[in-house]
Amino acid sequence: MRRRTQKHLVHFAIFFGILFLIIFLGRSQSNSKPFAWTTVRYRTTSASLPEPRGVCPGLTGSFKPALIVSRVAADGDPKWLDALADLYHLCVYIVDAPADASSTYLQVPANRGHEAMAYLTFLIDNYDNIPESGAVFVHGSRWAWHNDHKDYDNAALLTALNMSTALAPFGYHNLRCDWSVSTCSTKEAQPQGSMETYFQAVTEPWNARAVSDTALPRALAILFGGDEYSMAKSDERLLMSRTDAVRSQCCAQFVVSRDRVLQHTREEYVALRQWLLDGRDDIVAAEHLQKSKAAPSDDRVSGRILSYVWHILFMPRSVSDVQSGTADGVNLERLNYMACPSADECYCRLYGRCNLEGCTTPGRCHGQYEVPPDFKLPKDWAATHSYQNTFQP
Template sequence: MILIPLRKDLTILSALGSSLQEAARNLSTTDKPEKSGLPLSRCLVIASTAEQDTSWVNIQLGNEVGLTKRIYVVDNASSEFTVPLNKGHEAMVYLTYIIDEYDNLSEITLFLHAHQFSWHNNDLLDRDAAEMIRRLIPGYVIRNGYVNLRCQHDPGCPAHIFPHEPSPDPAYPEIAVMGPAWTEIFPGELVPTSLAQPCCAQMAVSREAILALTRQRYVDLRDWLLQTPLGDELSGRVFEYTWQYLWGQRYEYCPSQSVCYCDGYGICFGGEEQHATYETLKHIAENMDTTLKMRALDEVTDSEGITSRDTLLKSKESIEVRLESWKSSAIMRGTDPRNGVFGAGRPRTAIEAP
């Protein structure tokens, strides 16, 4: 017998119904103002291994205006783009690209893994890296200098890396080495009390932010990777929680998920509360789906009685229809960049002025 809070979820759903309808009515459908000039130049840097299929990059993004691609193969010395040593996971690729192209950087560099679809890509973009790249708003990167491409906080936020922690969590072995590594990477600087950002080392960085450090600094960082006794995965984990400080000058980078989606990708639900409502409904639908997959019989049991499988299936499908409708409205609302301004609580730029 499977006990799940179906009645509780349905009660929450009923309470949220009016909130959904009101938010949908308030969504703006203003057309996106026409931008002048050519799009900003972008370079997509992919860290891959020989066995990974990266054909999606050209298939999905071959017609993207202003986008160049660099696919590094870390375990193939004869590849057009490779690294001096397969160590440090994606960090070795990112640093090698910057060192090689320091004087020829695009206005925006996107650093990503080789998978098109992955659990750590954004849920609202179907966990599709190609869609993330297509929808990423260049102005969001230019304004911030450094942005983590993942909007969901977990894992990585809130802070869970505590370099001074005397008894580190065995699930996060990087905690035990972060303090000593930090003193080597940033000599003379204090070791932070905590570090955080959404996983998993996929980011977009402006040329200005990259050039704020000298080329020699990047050479030194790569030399640390080459020389550290830490292994491939652990040395890469150190950098995973270092990028936000290197380019963003902050120990903890956990921006609002609502702002990330709206200002960064043009998916605007109308504010924190509306976005949270959407996430709650999505969780309810996922809970129902899990129950249906686990229970093959005609009935599922909750803590208060019997709910027919057909009833549960219809409820789940109804929620999914509403979620898709609300998401479509949020995407339409995001076509007006002024909605990103309101969602982020920042001043308008010239192109966003009414």
Template sequence: MISVQEFASSNPKVRLCAATLLCLLFLGALIEAWREDTFAGGIQQGSLSIGQTDTDYGAISLEQTEININIDVNVNMGEESQAPALLRPAIIAGAVLADSLEWMQNMTDEYDVFPFIVTDASSPLHLAIPANKGREAMVYLSYIIHNYDNLPPYAIFTHGHRTAWHQERDIVDMIQDLRVSALEKAQYVSLRFSWSPSCPAELRPKHHDAVVWGDGDHLRETEDAIGDAWGALFPDEKLPDTIASQCCAQFAATKEAIRRRTKEDYVRMRQWLLDTRLDDSVSGRVFEKLWAYIMTGEAVQ
């Protein structure tokens, strides 16, 4: 009986077929090795949370307000020089579970949104507050502290409701009509245009002789609270004779305005809010009247 080796050596066609088969197998192995090397070496694993941007400063989509879902994605920019990611402006809203935040979904094409649900103990870390005190002030201070080192170009601080008595218009329209060029120049702007129920000399914490529009509800307790808290909030600054700005703690500020104060300043302010025995309505009103001063250094805005 003739062996396989003898048959192959005596038949040129068999030798050609065998050589061709070996070449194809070798070529296939090379291609597979190249594919594995390209995908393994050229793409590295990263992590991105649903609702978060690759700028990684904590925005979350309203579609996942109460659920924190992580998805692994593969991203690599190679060894070439990389341009820093551009941070998008942010909307920070203080809300309760009963508030409808659907309006914020319409803003996510242009803004990163931060819905702080102050009555939700299960909020993710970047949307959590240490205590539900001081109304929206605790939310605003906590956002600034969490993101101080990586702030967006500007941030809009607002309440969770879409409409309210103190808003001249729908909050979505107000945000969309914000003139960024004017904000960049002023660095801080109120989302409310009217001075009522405030006025150009609303608070007189030293002399208590302010002339106010309307009945001046809570005027004296607010003046007293600001006067008492001033040394703790602004230890190296003189209490102004007059403090005035539009109500009602809804405004836009650039990162430069926010960084006019140090992170430690905001931590100190929040600690005062945590420690104070004042009613939330009063402690919240203290900051409502002071946001313009905090961001600009101007007592009358």
């Protein structure tokens, strides 16, 4: 055989080998299998747990929904919350305040995972007193680009929010209706375990979205598999495939019923918070093995991972799960369907904005919300919009 012929054969073999690999990696896989994402099984090696400094005063027996607010000093004046006290029982956490046993502010063990630390601290320290009317979890800034309102006003959204209709379908609902900056649209988001997402995370390590999406499959397996994941990393009921996608709304503001909170034990929320705490940069070398299983130390990554976890935790595991044969797990197709209702349906159910015009796609109703340039509001936004004291949507 001529040398040139041999060379061509080798090139053909390499070409078809690469082609087969691409087809294999990109092959379609069913996401109807049940995932074992039902119980948080992460185990910490920490010798002690944080003291309970997040007990919300007066919550016991309250008939109002709890409003859990995760604030930082940069959020500005919190007085806008005062006008909401007639509608909600306020539980405000200052996550970047120094630890102070005499402080009247609700405190968290560490400023980790953005809003997730305050949310989990509330769930842990007030587990037995979740109001029958449910709870709303929000960020501490009144004006923010992600608030689904024409003027980006969270006060207006919370005033208009209809708790009963919001909780009626599933006992959990994200406060956003517009699908922009979410993973609800398959056209705008890649499966978290895909090769494209992985390569983007490698080539753009500053891209928190790509890095957190790449870290999500392993994080879910560790959180819901615990030590079992370490012993059986090939468990398909814990690990997402390269074509599986967790669809969800952004940006970690939601409403949840008491029943949905109580479908997990207090110890599970403790474990989830310890996953965050065990990933701190100050973990000593002797605990390196534990840290390798814990949350990424970068809050932009760990916080975003947990923004995918809330609806996995709180969406119901109902009779329909039993009928479909997934009572022992999470049906990803069903989960994605519940997590991403159409925008027009969502606006009507949550905020009473019904029969809207311009709802030409499932994820958007023109005139209701627009992402501001560079995801930022002008610096004088609060001052120029402070006249809106009635909080009308």
